[in-house]
Amino acid sequence: MRPESTALATAPRADVFTETVEDFGTVRFTPVDPEADSAVLHAWVAEERAEFWGMNGCSRELVREIYEDVDRRDTHHAYLVRLDDEPVALFQTYQPQEDRVSECYEVREGDIGVHLMLAPVTGRPRPGFSRILVGSLLRFTFRDPAVRRAVGEPDARNEKAIALLGRIGFVRQGEITLPEVDLPEFHLPAKRAVLAFLDRPEWLAAAPEGSRPS
Numbered sequence: 001m002r003p004e005s006t007a008l009a010t011a012p013r014a015d016v017f018t019e020t021v022e023d024f025g026t027v028r029f030t031p032v033d034p035e036a037d038s039a040v041l042h043a044w045v046a047e048e049r050a051e052f053w054g055m056n057g058c059s060r061e062l063v064r065e066i067y068e069d070v071d072r073r074d075t076h077h078a079y080l081v082r083l084d085d086e087p088v089a090l091f092q093t094y095q096p097q098e099d100r101v102s103e104c105y106e107v108r109e110g111d112i113g114v115h116l117m118l119a120p121v122t123g124r125p126r127p128g129f130s131r132i133l134v135g136s137l138l139r140f141t142f143r144d145p146a147v148r149r150a151v152g153e154p155d156a157r158n159e160k161a162i163a164l165l166g167r168i169g170f171v172r173q174g175e176i177t178l179p180e181v182d183l184p185e186f187h188l189p190a191k192r193a194v195l196a197f198l199d200r201p202e203w204l205a206a207a208p209e210g211s212r213p214s
Contacts, residue, residue, distance in 0.1 A: 012036075013030050015028045017029040029080075029081055030082065034065075040087055041067065044119060045058060046058070052157065077093050081136075081137070088118065111148070138168065153193040153194065162194050162196075169203060169206050172194060173196060173197060178190060178192075
């Protein structure tokens with residue numbers, strides 16, 4: 001029999017945000033469990049299409065260790081997003097003032113950084129899937145009234161991600177170079193990125209009626 005502490009550590013994590021979207025399904029955001037979710041995350045980041053995530057070639061063990069580090073932080077958060085219980089995305093948020101991006105622009109109070117990786121498509125693609133799912137991601141991001149602006153910084157070579165940000169209202173600010181981070185627990189090479197902002201008022205103005213936070 002396993003010790004009680006181990007059993008508790010492996011208990012499923014609770015959702016932090018759930019919404020049902022008409023004609024789409026129920027979208028759930030759950031904090032990443034590094035141990036339980038490492039297999040699915042490793043499968044995603046190992047694919048060639050995920051090269052801009054920067055974890056191609058990482059072992060499952062290293063993926064687990066990376067998200068254990070994220071899990072320990074109060075400034076960075078990772079969520080597994082499910083649609084009707086099927087994992088469909090990895091969504092990460094962070095406080096820009098505690099991230100290397102702060103060296104590239106003047107951080108404002110109320111800024112929140114975002115990263116998104118969609119799961120590989122299985123079966124027939126659903127028209128409008130990304131757009132509808134991103135709507136949920138933005139409602140999750142702006143659910144806290146203190147959040148005034150979302151900050152994106154996709155790799156400058158990632159044309160699909162840059163185009164998606166443009167379609168959902170992010171305004172391109174220009175190219176930046178995120179500095180290298182070399183710490184004992186992890187290493188991040190320098191990254192040429194596109195800086196883009198989505199201000200809360202602009203998001204509210206564009207959000208369909210009935211989908212805005214109260």
